[in-house]
Amino acid sequence: MDYGLTDQQNEIVKLAYQVAREKIRPVRERYDQSEEFPWPVVEELRQADLFGVYLPEKYGGMGGGTLDLCLVVEQLSRACAGIALCVAGSGLGTMPILLFGNEAQRQKWLPGLASGKLIGAFAITEAEAGSDATAMKTTAKLEGDHYVLNGSKCFISGGEVAQTYVVFATTNPARGARGIAAFVVEKGTPGFTFGKKEHKMGIRANPTYELLFRDCRVPKENLLYKEGYGLFVAQSTFDMSRPGVASQALGIAQGALDETLAYVRVRKQFGQTVASLQAISHMLADCATSIEASRALLYATGKAMDAAVKPAIDAAMAGGTIVFDEINRIKIRRYTKESAMCKVLCSDTAMKVAVDCVQMCGGVGYMRDFHVEKFMRDAKITQIYEGTNQIQRNEIAAMLIKETASSQRA
Ligand SMILES: Cc1cc2nc3c(=O)[nH]c(=O)nc-3n(C[C@H](O)[C@H](O)[C@H](O)COP(=O)(O)OP(=O)(O)OC[C@H]3O[C@@H](n4cnc5c(N)ncnc54)[C@H](O)[C@@H]3O)c2cc1C
Structure with missing residues (x-):
């Protein structure tokens, strides 16, 4: 069926399917069984420039949109949805920075995320806050130039391998849903560690981890948009x-x-x-x-x-x-x-x-x-x-x- 894709989108489909056939199909069983992160395949995806198809050219992306990302993920998933999640999950961790980041935040993280040098992750779910995210307990308290995060997140895709995590925490528990804020937390920030790795039914090439925050000091310029949003x-x-x-x-x-x-x-x-x-x-x-x-x-x-x-x-x-x-x-x-x-x-x-x-x-x-x-x-x-x-x-x-x-x- 002809969906009226642009020439660039048709090229993206062709390229992503080629990577799926030649680089993912031969190794998908190995990563499914070992539950290891497929770093060599990620390198192929970086070389093919498939991480940033939806990001503005200003940050090294291809200037496409959501549909472009979907085309990549669809073709990769024809071979292995777990490996495709390396791109899709990073996209989920990048979207909040694109939509809510200021220019300095965009300059800091989007070029790395567009090239695939950085992998993004998104952390909202907690043990007691799944479908009802507003029940989250992780707190962020402003102390001087830092927010101090305490709490944990569970079931986080790309956990441990990602470098940037968009983490949701409440700065004002009394305000409930209106007290939540989003922060970019970089791997390696003191007080941010990884807990349990889950063993899953499927998408086993992509790690699912618990994230732990104990007096984790996040620079206040890592707040995305405003408190309460x-x-x-x-x-x-x-x-x-x-x-x-x-x-x-x-x-x-x-x-x-x-x-x-x-x-x-x-x-x-x-x-x-x-x-x-x-x-x-x-x-x-x-x-x-x-x-x-x-x-x-x-x-x-x-x-x-x-x-x-x-x-x-x-x-x-x-x-x-x-x-x-x-x-x-x-x-x-x-x-x-x-x-x-x-x-x-x-x-x-x-x-x-x-x-x-x-x-x-x-x-x-x-x-x-x-x-x-x-x-x-x-x-x-x-x-x-x-x-x-x-x-x-x-x-x-x-x-x-x-x-x-x-x-x-x-
Ligand atoms: C492999 C994997 C990867 C994940 N990756 C991430 C990630 O990267 N980042 C992240 O933040 N989270 C992630 N999650 C969490 C995922 O988004 C949640 O598991 C999901 O939102 C459901 O929450 P829950 O598991 O707590 O189920 P619950 O909320 O406990 O739901 C249990 C059941 O009740 C139903 N239910 C609940 N509330 C209602 C309602 N109001 N009306 C009708 N039915 C309802 C649900 O549909 C479900 O069938 C991941 C989960 C898995 C399994």
Whole structure:
């Protein structure tokens, strides 16, 4: 299907798929089994310049937008969603700096994040604050020129390997959701250490860690935007990053179908190929249809969101202002609903397609060395992180009700 991608976007797709085929496919099983971080592959991704496709050229990026990042993540996930998370997870840890950072903060961190020299991470979840992030207990107290952080975060992707962590903490517990702030905490800051490494069902090439903060002194210039705006930082970031999870899911679904098609068109039972059995051919058709419908929503959302947000980014780059302020000044509407829809549709598609692919391949599909079972294990997380699909549905429904109420008032 022709989605009207630009020449640069078509090139990005080609390049990312080439890296996926030649550099990721041959090693994905090794990293899935060892749960090691794939540094040599990260080096290939850096060489291919795939970390900063969505970042402004001013900081060494390619000047694209959310859709460009999605195209990279989709193609990499066709081979391995865990390795693709090296790029997607760093993107999640970079978006808040792009959207809420001032010029000095952007200059300090974005060039390294754009080149992949720095890897970013995003830390909001705590043991008692998952879907309800406002229940977080990590505190940040201003003492002179530093905020002193105390508390812990759990399930943090890219933990230990990332260099910059956008960490959410409350500066004023009495203010609840309005007391939260976001900080960039660099690896190596005294008082910032790593706790438990999780052992996971899928995306095992990407480490998931507990972060520990004990009297961790963070320079006050590392505060992103203002105290009390942490939840805005998180929500605005998710509006732009959830399509990234959707693209990871889409790549998983496509990868599972690619492998399955290659197998069922040659596997013979009852004197005919398995693909020619009507029961199997209908499953293939349903998988392909769901994937294309998911892709259509994702690309349309990415394009619309990028067209809307680009003037704000351009204005902030030119004037040295903050992108979030420009978004408000230009009165750009939020894409919360569409972004949540992308995540729900693509991740539910990935889960169903991957399960169906295992079924179509029979016993072989269940075996580790055949990889289709890996797509099934990797698919599950896309329904859980960056807000579970239940939370996405809550948000979609809340927006629908709000839109209906305001259209009836008009
Ligand atoms: C592999 C992995 C990587 C992760 N990476 C990161 C990361 O990099 N950074 C980060 O900050 N976090 C990360 N997370 C955390 C992730 O975002 C949370 O796990 C997720 O938001 C759900 O929170 P929870 O696990 O506490 O589940 P809970 O909030 O305890 O939810 C349990 C169940 O209740 C449902 N539920 C809860 N509230 C509602 C509601 N109001 N309405 C309907 N259903 C509801 C949920 O959908 C879920 O099914 C990661 C998690 C995993 C597993």
